[in-house]
Amino acid sequence: MILLFLSSGLFLGWSLGANDAANVFGTAVATRMVRFRTAAITSGLFVIVGAVLAGGGATRTLGQLGSVNAMAGAFMVALAAALAVLWMTRAGLPVSVSQAIIGGIIGWNLFTGSPTDIDSLVKIVSTWVICPLLSGVFAAGLYVLARAATVRSRMHLLAEDALTRAVLIAVGAFGAFSLGANNIANVMGVFVSAIPASSVHLLGFLHVSSDQQLFALGGIAIAVGIFTYSHRVMMTVGKGLFRLTPMTGLVVILSESLVLFLFASELLESWLISHGLPSIPLVPVSSSQAVIGAVIGIALVKGGRNLDLRLIRRIAGGWVATPVIAALVAFFGLFFLQNVFDLPVHRPVSYELSEVGMERLQEHGVHDEGLAELEGAVFETGRELSSALKEKTSLGMIDREVVVECARKERFVVTLKRIETLDLTLLTVGQIRALRELSGREFGYSWELESTLAAESDHWAMLPDTRDNHLANKRLRTNLRQLLDAFRTADTND
Amino acid sequence: MAESLLTGNLMGCYEMSGNGVLDETPKCSFGGERPMTNLFARTKLLESKIDEFLNHTSEVGLLFREALKNFLDGRVAEFEERRGKVSDLENHADELRREVERQLYIETLIPESRGDVLGLLEQTDDVINRVKLALMQVSVENPQIPAELGDGYLELADYGSRAVQELVMGARAFFRNTSAVPDYVHKVAFWEKEADKVAERLKRRIFEMDIDLSQKIQLGNFVMHVDSVADQAEDVSERLSISTIKRSI
Structure with a gap:
């Protein structure tokens, strides 16, 4: 197939x-x-x-x-x-x-x-x-x-x-x-x-x-x-x-x-x-x-x-x-x-602004009074959320993108079996240890998994965005992408 | 051209297409895909063959003048010896030219300039042929040249020889330093014009002389033969000039 x-x-x-x-x-x-x-x-x-x-x-x-x-x-x-x-x-x-x-x-x-x-x-x-x-x-x-x-x-x-x-x-x-x-x-x-x-x-x-x-x-x-x-x-x-x-x-x-x-x-x-x-x-x-x-x-x-x-x-x-x-x-x-063929051409992803998500947005300096109104509401596509944001808030295009990204709801399940499918040669020992600690846990947002990992180990934390750190951060992002792809579970709603 | 390529071991490696045009892509696998180091070595060999061909041309040009001088001085044995030498050089130059042409085609070298190079070699070969023909004519006819015309013939042969020398320099420059080609082309044209002037003067004098018409015609033909060397050199140089422009754009 x-x-x-x-x-x-x-x-x-x-x-x-x-x-x-x-x-x-x-x-x-x-x-x-x-x-x-x-x-x-x-x-x-x-x-x-x-x-x-x-x-x-x-x-x-x-x-x-x-x-x-x-x-x-x-x-x-x-x-x-x-x-x-x-x-x-x-x-x-x-x-x-x-x-x-x-x-x-x-x-x-x-x-x-x-x-x-x-x-x-x-x-x-x-x-x-x-x-x-x-x-x-x-x-x-x-x-x-x-x-x-x-x-x-x-x-x-x-x-x-x-x-x-x-x-x-x-x-x-x-x-x-x-x-x-x-x-x-x-x-x-x-x-x-x-x-x-x-x-x-x-x-x-x-x-x-x-x-x-x-x-x-x-x-x-x-x-x-x-x-x-x-x-x-x-x-x-x-x-x-x-x-x-x-x-x-x-x-x-x-x-x-x-x-x-x-x-x-x-x-x-x-x-x-x-x-x-x-x-x-x-x-x-x-x-x-x-x-x-x-x-x-x-x-x-x-x-x-x-x-x-x-x-x-x-x-x-x-x-x-x-x-x-x-x-x-x-x-x-x-x-x-x-x-016509009834084939799924995309995996539906819903968008929901959670309470933690709101806090995260605050931390990132994205705040608007209209945002509170949208908390807890579920949107079927990113575009719907984006147009709701346009209507209810005065956020700019870039900020709206940040909000949409933050509200993107997916399901990530960390299991030992999935950790083993990763390309472990790209990870440090500290990173692998932190991953094992999270085994058995589930996350509803990609940033949730990322911030939990960062809290678990410094090896997973982004360094300050300076020129010297650019490469290290880039490598980290590549690894995180690898994790998200491996832990992402298709059925988001159960 | 196509005829000569379809001989010897080339037979069957080039195919005539339906309309009788020679397909330039060799169908056999000799040459072409050999190791690169080999390619450079074979290129060097080819370069030396072209150089040798041009050396021969230059030497024939010099022998032309000397042989004619011998004839005018009445030193027939020396004249015949030099004529024999020209003949040998002509034969060897022919061989060299054929080898170069064959190799350029078999190994599909210099695809963009191949036609120009082949044309240049063939036309230059014609210069040698003209010299050979002029000397043969002298040897066969053994014309009685009045003493007052001797200097004119010698001058004519001298200008022809100079035109050939400049042409050879121009041809060498075409391979290594195209920017110098126009200088030589210009000089070839200059000597050809000088030769034409001498030829006309000679002919007028011949027909003003009190000799048999048959001798006048024979001497006039002799002028034409000697002058044809410079003419041919100029034709080649003009082609050289076009090929050079083609290479620079």
């Missing part, structure tokens, strides 16, 4: 392989510098490696946007995204799975009345501008450097050719790795909160978490997409947009890979933070946007000739249309699944 629902995710993975992976090697294959077979094997392999080893970072941001919490819902979201991508590909527009999946999730949020995390949405949508821009700047800079280097080195045309080939394959592998790390979130991200957690130990010592199993599966789907369908797309990418020489093709691939890497690397994020530098949000970005940005960057450095402005406008239009189409398809598809 799980595989049946996953099928749409695998379909999405396939279209990611056909479209986005084609961006990585497209220019190399189209200029006949790298053979399709070499490109397909290299990118297939490195996409899987990237997805499994480094797929976590961007996935969490996507999970925050809205956690699709039922299999049938996740199925529809992935299907809507895949259909939107397929449609745009047929129209000959380079789009990415990134744009489509965001639309799909928002469609799910709208249909189920779940709140959309504005913060994450802004983060993601802003990268749709930043990503091509950054890629364009990288490409322009790298192109100038590469041109100067070839003039200066006086390398023989043939030696230059051999070097370009070798570098193309190396950079392409890096690009595929980054694509896997960054974009696996798009393919499998929606399934992360929908699939029951169970990690396995391979060969007795290699721990593979449930997320990683999902990512490996998604990676394989992407690889299949690369082998079966990407050749055509590669030729379009390499020849259709702009006539590229092998050298400019290399610059395009390198800039795109760098951008994908920047937005996926947890390692880089922690390095930036530990050196007191501003960090880059880990979000799934679009490889198509990166490629287009890079090509435009190079074209501008060359004087802006041959740049088809009408085509660019059409492509940009496609970037806007894709999420909208995906959202609409998801919305109506979910309606269909729920009412």
Whole structure:
């Protein structure tokens, strides 16, 4: 059954392989510098490696946007995204799975009345501008450097050719790795909160978490997409947009890979933070946007000739249309699944402001006279609560989000058996001990479980929000998410 | 081109598509997927072959002038020796060119500039052929050249030789330092123009002379043969100039 629902995710993975992976090697294959077979094997392999080893970072941001919490819902979201991508590909527009999946999730949020995390949405949508821009700047800079280097080195045309080939394959592998790390979130991200957690130990010592199993599966789907369908797309990418020489093709691939890497690397994020530098949000970005940005960057450095402005406008239009189409398809598809097939597309979550919850809000500096009126009232969706808040209180949008989050009623049961399913290698001894102490207890709110744990042991307490503590807190949040997923019990009302 | 590729062990590795166009993707698996270090080593070998080909061209250009000088001085044995040397160089240059072409295709090297490089090599080979042909013509016809025309022929051969030297420099620059190519192209054009002036002057003088019409025509043809070396060098240099522009955009 799980595989049946996953099928749409695998379909999405396939279209990611056909479209986005084609961006990585497209220019190399189209200029006949790298053979399709070499490109397909290299990118297939490195996409899987990237997805499994480094797929976590961007996935969490996507999970925050809205956690699709039922299999049938996740199925529809992935299907809507895949259909939107397929449609745009047929129209000959380079789009990415990134744009489509965001639309799909928002469609799910709208249909189920779940709140959309504005913060994450802004983060993601802003990268749709930043990503091509950054890629364009990288490409322009790298192109100038590469041109100067070839003039200066006086390398023989043939030696230059051999070097370009070798570098193309190396950079392409890096690009595929980054694509896997960054974009696996798009393919499998929606399934992360929908699939029951169970990690396995391979060969007795290699721990593979449930997320990683999902990512490996998604990676394989992407690889299949690369082998079966990407050749055509590669030729379009390499020849259709702009006539590229092998050298400019290399610059395009390198800039795109760098951008994908920047937005996926947890390692880089922690390095930036530990050196007191501003960090880059880990979000799934679009490889198509990166490629287009890079090509435009190079074209501008060359004087802006041959740049088809009408085509660019059409492509940009496609970037806007894709999420909208995906959202609409998801919305109506979910309606269909729920009412025709009678499938649960989301796990109903009720919202209730408890007395303790009110106290917690006070502590967090959220107070309004109208709030007292809502105490004890039960709402079926977050949206209902949000509109009630709008009516009865004078709270701002951010505060209303805090209240909704605080009122989200779920059931968490801590048992020794469930503790054992956790990835214990990520936890400290103190944390595990505190967890065992809570065994047998139940919690109605996620924050209730969190604050009880924090009271039980300092190992579970958030540190003051300073730059130095950023990474430790981030790790803690990852662990807490793992706990919530493991202890969450479907039936909230009994 | 397509004909020559479909010979020897290449047979069957390239296929003609339905419309008779040669499919450039090799269907056999030799070359291409070999280890990278090997690729660099083979590239070096190919580079040296191209360099050797250009060396031959340059040498043929120099031999051209010297051989003609020998002939005009009446030193026929030395002339024949130099002519033989040109013939040998021409044969070897042909072999080198074919090997380079074959390897460029088999290993799908420099896909973007391959057509230009092949064209450059073939046309440069034609310069050698012109020299060979001109010397053969002299050897066969053994024209009686009036003493007052000797300097003119020598001057013509000298300009042709200079054009070939500049062309070879330009071709080398095309592979390593494209920004220098226009300088050489310009010089080739200069020597070709000078050669044309000399050729016209020579022909006018020949037809003003009091000799048989048959001799006039023979001497006139001889002028054309000698001048054709500079002409061919200029044709190649023009192509070189276009290929260079193509590489820079």
